[in-house]
Amino acid sequence: MTSTDAITELQRRLAEGLAKIDPHHRLLGRPVSYRVIDGQMLEITYRDVAGIADAEVLGVKRLIGDHCSCSISPQSAERIIVRFVAPLK
Numbered sequence: 031m032t033s034t035d036a037i038t039e040l041q042r043r044l045a046e047g048l049a050k051i052d053p054h055h056r057l058l059g060r061p062v063s064y065r066v067i068d069g070q071m072l073e074i075t076y077r078d079v080a081g082i083a084d085a086e087v088l089g090v091k092r093l094i095g096d097h098c099s100c101s102i103s104p105q106s107a108e109r110i111i112v113r114f115v116a117p118l119k
Contacts, residue, residue: 051089
């Protein structure tokens with residue numbers, strides 16, 4: 031599987047599964063960007079997120095894959111950035 035295929039597959043899983051695991055639309059509909067790091071990892075960044083629960087983070091991790099990591103950082107006083115990094119297999 032090429033990197034492009036892996037990215038397309040991750041995007042498909044997120045598109046299909048995010049509505050089920052994000053009932054409060056904390057990530058769904060937020061600006062999202064994808065960036066390949068060193069040709070081996072994919073960084074998925076959600077911006078303008080009001081907040082996120084542990085259950086939602088765990089749900090996204092299940093969609094992306096067990097070996098992904100998540101970081102949350104402030105964007106402004108009211109918004110955060112939620113970043114997932116997953117290996118491209």
